[in-house]
Amino acid sequence: MATSTLPVPAATPGPTLPGHRAMWVAICLEFVEFAVFFAVYFASRWNHPQDFQTGAARLWTLGGVLITLVMVTSGYLLTRMLRAMRQGRRVAAGRWLLLALLVGLAYPGIKLAEWQWNQGQGLDAGAGIFVVVYYYLTINHFVHSSWGLLGMAWGWMRLRTGAYTAADCRGLESLALYWHATDLVWLMIFSLFYAFA
Numbered sequence: 148m149a150t151s152t153l154p155v156p157a158a159t160p161g162p163t164l165p166g167h168r169a170m171w172v173a174i175c176l177e178f179v180e181f182a183v184f185f186a187v188y189f190a191s192r193w194n195h196p197q198d199f200q201t202g203a204a205r206l207w208t209l210g211g212v213l214i215t216l217v218m219v220t221s222g223y224l225l226t227r228m229l230r231a232m233r234q235g236r237r238v239a240a241g242r243w244l245l246l247a248l249l250v251g252l253a254y255p256g257i258k259l260a261e262w263q264w265n266q267g268q269g270l271d272a273g274a275g276i277f278v279v280v281y282y283y284l285t286i287n288h289f290v291h292s293s294w295g296l297l298g299m300a301w302g303w304m305r306l307r308t309g310a311y312t313a314a315d316c317r318g319l320e321s322l323a324l325y326w327h328a329t330d331l332v333w334l335m336i337f338s339l340f341y342a343f344a
Contacts, residue, residue, distance in 0.1 A: 165317070165320040165321075165323075165324065166317055166318075166320035166321035166323075166324045167317050167318070167320075167321045169321075170321035170324055170325060171324070173325070174324060174325060174328045177291065177328060177329075177332070178328070178332075180287075181284075181287070181288075181332050181335075184283065184284050184287060185284075185335065185339075187280060187283065188280050188284065188339060191276050191277075191280045192280075195275075195276045195277070198275050198276050198277045199276075199277050201277075202274075202275060202277025202278060202281070203277070203340060203341065205268060205270055206265075206270070206281070206340060206341060207261050207264045207265065207268075208341050210257055210258070210260065210261035210264065211261075211337050211340070211341035211342075212337075212341070213253075213257050214254055214257050214258060214261075214333065214337070215333065215334070215337050217250055217251065217253045217254045217257065218251075218254065218292075218329070218330045218333045218334075219330060220250050221247045221248075221250040221251040221254075221326065222247075222323075222326055222327050222330045224243050224244075224246050224247035224250060225243070225244070225247045225299075225322070225323040225326055225327075226323065227243045228240045228243035228244045228247060228319065228323070229316065229319060229320060229323055231243055232306075232311060232313060232316045232319055233313055233316065234313065235312075235313040237306065237309075237311070237312075237313075240306060240311075240319075241303060241306050241307060244299060244302060244303045244306060244319070245303055247299060247326075248296065248299040248300060248303060251292075251295070251296050251299060251326075252296060254292055254296070255289070255292075255293065255296070258285070258289055265278075281340055284336055284340075285336060285340075288329070288332055288333060288336055291329050291332070292329050292333075294325075295322075295325055295326045295329050298322045298325060298326075299322060299326075302318060302319055302322045305318070306319070
């Protein structure tokens with residue numbers, strides 16, 4: 148009895164996630180971390196509703212709005228960088244990335260100015276539970292955003308040396324993903340502390 152072997156069709160690669168798998172793990176861990184922070188927020192707000200109502204009115208709302216504009220704008224610039232990179236326009240991608248970094252660098256400046264303004268208004272750790280939770284979340288977000296800014300600087304230097312190509316720009320995709328995740332966290336912080344408190 149003769150057996151015939153049929154050719155096995157080649158497996159077609161399925162859709163892949165942008166960036167490195169490790170960055171997706173890191174983003175998921177960041178979201179878990181901030182989920183804990185937001186649980187602290189809601190537990191504190193539940194137990195001290197008056198402090199949260201009066202505390203929000205004391206924050207520098209303009210600072211929160213400016214940070215929101217900076218975060219979203221730099222995220223948009225990163226999407227332009229990726230588009231240029233995927234089209235093989237490495238020089239343009241470098242310009243978009245540098246612009247995203249420069250816009251993003253306004254974030255720590257605004258945040259430090261906001262913290263100084265808060266000190267002038269007496270909004271320090273002794274000002275009540277609202278202010279303590281506010282600093283708890285915003286300082287953690289500041290740390291995560293600083294990592295993102297360092298990543299932009301590193302990505303820009305590597306892009307200038309030809310480390311990325313249109314065919315493999317996963318490092319830049321990972322950077323953009325991380326910044327967008329940090330954007331989402333900031334939008335939650337802005338909503339809970341500045342906009343709808």
